[in-house]
Amino acid sequence: MFLRVVVHVVLTITTTVFAQSSHYLFGPSFGIRKYPGNNAIITSFETTLIPGPPTSPAQRRLAIWPGLDTSNGDLIQPIIVSSNEPQYTRNSAANQWCVFASTLHERRQINGAQAPLDGKDALRMKIKYNVETKMYDQTLWINGKVVSTLSTASGKANGFYMQTECQAYYNTTIVLEVPEPMWGSRPTRIIKSSADPATTSDMGKTWFWQEIRLKQSLSPNEYIPNQ
Template structure:
């Protein structure tokens, strides 16, 4: 069975213009994920900000897609999300595996301050065979998108740089209160940092700390 990291790597033609830093992952599962929730709290934007540094919790699918709500640092946040220097841009997004393969679809991109908790939820609808992503800040949904691009079989965090950001350093950030619910029990899904309390269906990770990283 492919690991989550192998699944993610297969989505991208990695080059010097696109690289990955520290990650945490679960999967792939023999079942599929029906809901996943986590809270990502970014620290400060790298200074100077460069295009593009993306922090995201993602779910790889059996259709070759990637559900990935993103918290983004960019040289010009004003052009991306109407933000100001020192702010991140947050948005729901999917990298398509089936629908015009290799394209990206995104919801609204909204500015957020450093150290702002961003709750990201992915939920599967059996009737439409689609996932809805919701990005929530201070109890308000700021970005959402619903797409159908296969069933999610792995979950993991990523630090992704593109272009000039790959010459810099990513900042520390955390994921807290992560919960992943499977359609059916899978005792092999977990790792040493994961806990399940209902016969291997619901998996929780209390906290993931991602360190600063330089490319």
């Protein structure tokens, strides 16, 4: 499962993630998670990632993701992974990422179809609550083509974050169930990360970030347990 990043040898590469010895810990992160007084529910989340090339040679498992926390403890998390493990290299070359819709449910990873992603290509990801099925529907596009989908009954999403490092997410748009005029301007998780100011044009129901940036961390000292 991908709640953790498995890392092995120090690799520092511009515009990509890097890995470090024997740490099941976390690097930089940005997001807004549930806290006392914040009862916002996320009904739609969309962002675009251009990951750059993966590390070479491929590591055992090097994963990056945006994710939504949910009320029943799920993590809805489209996965972008570089790996030398057979289950992630069936459809992807050594110089490509393997991407797929995914949800961590009761410590079990539920996955959609896998697709290869070149580092220069844009991966658009959308997670939207379906009021008819009461599920969250994930859709992933590469160059405008749908490559992976997944629907899971996960409760209601009450927080979001981007995880790991050396990445930038573009045109991130979040729609809340009801307007929360200050929600987007109060990120609760800023770990070696930064973002353009959040904007809203409808009194806090829809929030938009032009760019969210995750910096490089210097492992192992700057890796921390997930909180």
